[in-house]
Amino acid sequence: MKMSGAEILVECLKREGVKHIFGYPGGVVLNIFDILYDEKSLELILTRHEQGAVHAADGYARVSGKAGVAIVTSGPGATNTVTGIATAYMDSIPLVVVTGQVPTSLIGNDAFQEADIVGITRPCTKHNFLVKDINDLAKTVREAFHIATTGRPGPVLIDLPKDVSAGSCEFIWPEEVKIRSYNPKYEGNKWQMKQAADEIVKARKPVIMAGGGVIISDASKELKQLAELGKIPVTMTLMGLGGFPGTHKLSMGMLGMHGTYCANMAVQNADLIIGIGVRFDDRVTGRTKDFAKGARIVHIDIDPTSIKKTLEKVEVPVVGDVKNVLTGILKNLKESKEQWGAVRKAWLAQIEKWKSEKPLEYEHDAKIIKPQFVVEKIYEITKGEAVICTEVGQNQMWAAQFYKYDKPRTWLSSGGLGTMGYGFPAAIGAQIAKPGATVFDIAGDGSIQMNIQELATAVINKLPVKVAILNNRYLGMVRQWQELFFNERYSHTNLDVVPDFVMVAEAYGAAGLRAEKPEDVEPVIREALKIKNRPVFMDFVVDWKEKVYPMVPAGAAINEMIFGEKKDKKRKFDSSELKIA
Amino acid sequence: MKHTISVLVENKFGVLARISGLFSGRGFNIESLSVGETIDPQISIMTIITRGDDQIIEQITKQLNKLIDVIKVIDFMEVEHVEREMVLIKIAPSKNDRPEALRTAEIFRGRIVDSGHKTFTIEITGDEKKIEAFVELMKPYNIIEFVRTGKVAIAREGVKKISIKNDQ
Ligand SMILES: Cc1ncc(C[n+]2csc(CCOP(=O)(O)OP(=O)(O)O)c2C)c(N)n1
Numbered sequence: 051m052k053m054s055g056a057e058i059l060v061e062c063l064k065r066e067g068v069k070h071i072f073g074y075p076g077g078v079v080l081n082i083f084d085i086l087y088d089e090k091s092l093e094l095i096l097t098r099h100e101q102g103a104v105h106a107a108d109g110y111a112r113v114s115g116k117a118g119v120a121i122v123t124s125g126p127g128a129t130n131t132v133t134g135i136a137t138a139y140m141d142s143i144p145l146v147v148v149t150g151q152v153p154t155s156l157i158g159n160d161a162f163q164e165a166d167i168v169g170i171t172r173p174c175t176k177h178n179f180l181v182k183d184i185n186d187l188a189k190t191v192r193e194a195f196h197i198a199t200t201g202r203p204g205p206v207l208i209d210l211p212k213d214v215s216a217g218s219c220e221f222i223w224p225e226e227v228k229i230r231s232y233n234p235k236y237e238g239n240k241w242q243m244k245q246a247a248d249e250i251v252k253a254r255k256p257v258i259m260a261g262g263g264v265i266i267s268d269a270s271k272e273l274k275q276l277a278e279l280g281k282i283p284v285t286m287t288l289m290g291l292g293g294f295p296g297t298h299k300l301s302m303g304m305l306g307m308h309g310t311y312c313a314n315m316a317v318q319n320a321d322l323i324i325g326i327g328v329r330f331d332d333r334v335t336g337r338t339k340d341f342a343k344g345a346r347i348v349h350i351d352i353d354p355t356s357i358k359k360t361l362e363k364v365e366v367p368v369v370g371d372v373k374n375v376l377t378g379i380l381k382n383l384k385e386s387k388e389q390w391g392a393v394r395k396a397w398l399a400q401i402e403k404w405k406s407e408k409p410l411e412y413e414h415d416a417k418i419i420k421p422q423f424v425v426e427k428i429y430e431i432t433k434g435e436a437v438i439c440t441e442v443g444q445n446q447m448w449a450a451q452f453y454k455y456d457k458p459r460t461w462l463s464s465g466g467l468g469t470m471g472y473g474f475p476a477a478i479g480a481q482i483a484k485p486g487a488t489v490f491d492i493a494g495d496g497s498i499q500m501n502i503q504e505l506a507t508a509v510i511n512k513l514p515v516k517v518a519i520l521n522n523r524y525l526g527m528v529r530q531w532q533e534l535f536f537n538e539r540y541s542h543t544n545l546d547v548v549p550d551f552v553m554v555a556e557a558y559g560a561a562g563l564r565a566e567k568p569e570d571v572e573p574v575i576r577e578a579l580k581i582k583n584r585p586v587f588m589d590f591v592v593d594w595k596e597k598v599y600p601m602v603p604a605g606a607a608i609n610e611m612i613f614g615e616k617k618d619k620k621r622k623f624d625s626s627e628l629k630i631a
Numbered sequence: 632m633k634h635t636i637s638v639l640v641e642n643k644f645g646v647l648a649r650i651s652g653l654f655s656g657r658g659f660n661i662e663s664l665s666v667g668e669t670i671d672p673q674i675s676i677m678t679i680i681t682r683g684d685d686q687i688i689e690q691i692t693k694q695l696n697k698l699i700d701v702i703k704v705i706d707f708m709e710v711e712h713v714e715r716e717m718v719l720i721k722i723a724p725s726k727n728d729r730p731e732a733l734r735t736a737e738i739f740r741g742r743i744v745d746s747g748h749k750t751f752t753i754e755i756t757g758d759e760k761k762i763e764a765f766v767e768l769m770k771p772y773n774i775i776e777f778v779r780t781g782k783v784a785i786a787r788e789g790v791k792k793i794s795i796k797n798d799q
């Protein structure tokens with residue numbers, strides 16, 4: 051059957067199982083939007099900014115495990131997607147982003163609204179395509195979804211010139227996708243899996259470091275089995291939260307720059323690190339040459355480039371899908387006659403000691419709201435069952451520390467790129483993917499202003515997204531660094547004029563609530579939870595002086611943590627002690 | 632350590648940009664890069680000369696493999712192989728020097744591909760050592776222009792070409 055390029059695109063999206071698209075129109079995508087106008091089985095959610103569209107598609111993907119889809123126009127529409135694409139790329143999130151392009155005859159002429167988006171996004175997409183011939187369109191869409199969702203997932207961009215979407219050709223759906231140069235390796239090498247199991251048997255002080263790969267590969271069950279069988283304590287990277295139950299006895303919480311004392315000490319004293327779906331980035335390892343010095347390393351990842359990228363030595367690399375590899379290791383381990391309980395007794399006792407020595411804490415105050423208290427209350431009231439999105443900064447770290455994630459795909463945060471403005475549109479995408487879920491965006495007063503226009507999107511779609519703004523009137527995380535490392539010179543981090551968030555919300559037709567005293571916190575959250583048909587902004591006026599602890603200064607080893615002053619005066623940080631690499 | 636890496640790629644629009652962008656974006660060094668079609672017009676081959684310690688070279692080959700359009704990566708460090716490069720040198724020797732310059736070219740099996748009243752252009756092919764030696768000898772003869780193709784490499788007979796696509 052002969053179809054137009056726009057029809058072919060939409061037909062392909064339907065066959066890929068797409069139900070929701072996030073987008074924003076413009077000149078060169080008019081043909082596509084025209085087809086979508088009558089399309090019943092595909093809903094386009096109009097965001098108020100293309101960055102919002104891509105983050106929403108990303109949030110949708112993180113919650114559902116399916117590829118998120120965005121369609122935008124050429125030029126500024128396309129360039130506005132770059133931050134969203136780069137965010138998804140860093141966190142391995144499957145997206146298919148379709149950008150309109152000027153007609154092929156005009157490409158290269160600096161035509162109106164022309165941008166070389168394929169060139170611009172080459173380093174921040176898993177792959178991208180410029181479709182020059184309509185006969186390649188169906189195949190390209192198919193390949194885009196295949197590439198985005200297989201192996202280590204990531205964003206794929208399709209640039210679609212106007213004459214291609216307006217043209218027509220015979221529609222042929224390629225039943226099979228085969229890309230000869232792309233064959234991700236899912237099965238782990240048998241011998242290496244055996245070796246990994248042997249390492250676990252030999253180890254006396256093992257630590258599992260679980261990352262986003264566990265969630266992507268849906269391997270929480272296998273991870274839990276491994277930890278429980280071998281009695282191995284588990285720490286998670288920021289991306290790994292939810293991959294292992296935060297309330298589990300073997301959980302040590304997050305590690306790294308703002309990790310728990312226990313997790314960082316355990317890693318530094320371990321004799322074996324089992325890195326599962328992690329990439330050992332600098333926020334986790336601290337000074338690499340002092341990272342887990344006494345440990346042998348087993349590194350499991352589907353992406354061979356992750357292995358030995360930052361670490362110089364890895365004793366047992368296993369390339370493969372985490373779920374398969376863990377299954378293989380478990381099979382080997384089950385044959386072992388090891389008396390795990392006895393073998394791990396001393397190590398687990400040490401872990402417990404670290405846990406109780408310095409748990410995550412803050413000093414509650416009767417008069418002023420502590421931001422951590424807000425997160426704790428949200429945790430308590432939602433019973434840990436909400437989907438939590440975050441912005442970036444202190445709000446993000448407190449949300450990581452004081453909410454315990456028991457299930458995968460309930461924690462959405464821009465880990466690799468650290469994109470302020472991610473959380474709110476991501477929460478919108480998450481809410482669309484899971485209409486019944488309670489979805490929060492734990493936000494900062496700075497970050498929320500980066501995509502605040504998406505209030506309109508949430509209102510019009512009746513999405514009850516709950517935005518908890520930890521309003522400290524500062525770019526708090528940057529201010530924290532200035533306080534600790536720049537002699538309290540608060541250069542351009544005071545937000546001076548913070549809008550009245552309650553009024554902003556109301557102006558958009560959303561609900562606005564405010565808490566100024568600790569006793570207001572719980573009623574405000576409960577009130578917000580009652581609102582089911584529109585978004586709500588909760589403005590929590592919090593103590594601006596509060597800092598995120600523990601903290602490992604950039605360039606330090608991860609056991610060189612600094613702590614809150616009150617709790618531990620002697621450990622007050624002195625920057626002259628540090629050898630910053 | 633210097634490595635010669637061959638990369639078989641899909642002969643598609645933008646592939647060279649993907650490869651060169653990978654090197655610049657990740658701070659890998661490129662000493663030379665040559666590209667051409669293979670017998671199969673759908674496939675191109677790039678020969679890249681790069682430097683780095685083992686960890687970096689490992690990253691380079693893995694990152695290359697990770698690109699969707701890359702079919703195969705061969706690090707010739709691990710393979711018995713032959714390397715060649717071609718250069719064209721235009722020299723303007725003085726009248727007295729001409730015979731000597733031509734004789735030197737002959738010794739190096741150079742070919743005169745152009746000559747005029749004032750200049751000769753010599754084509755010379757060889758491995759790095761030979762070319763360097765030749766260029767050194769030509770220096771006194773007033774080199775006016777100098778272009779080189781960049782190296783290409785091929786495995787010797789009987790050597791199994793090892794592909795490192797997707798291997799650890
Ligand atoms: C788009 C973007 N710009 C700048 C930064 C650098 N940055 C990191 S945290 C932060 C402050 C965030 O302030 P706010 O949203 O109020 O959060 P808080 O730390 O106060 O909780 C900034 C500016 C960033 N991460 N992202």
Ligand SMILES: [Mg+2]
Nearest residue numbers: 494495524526
């Ligand atoms: Mg703030």
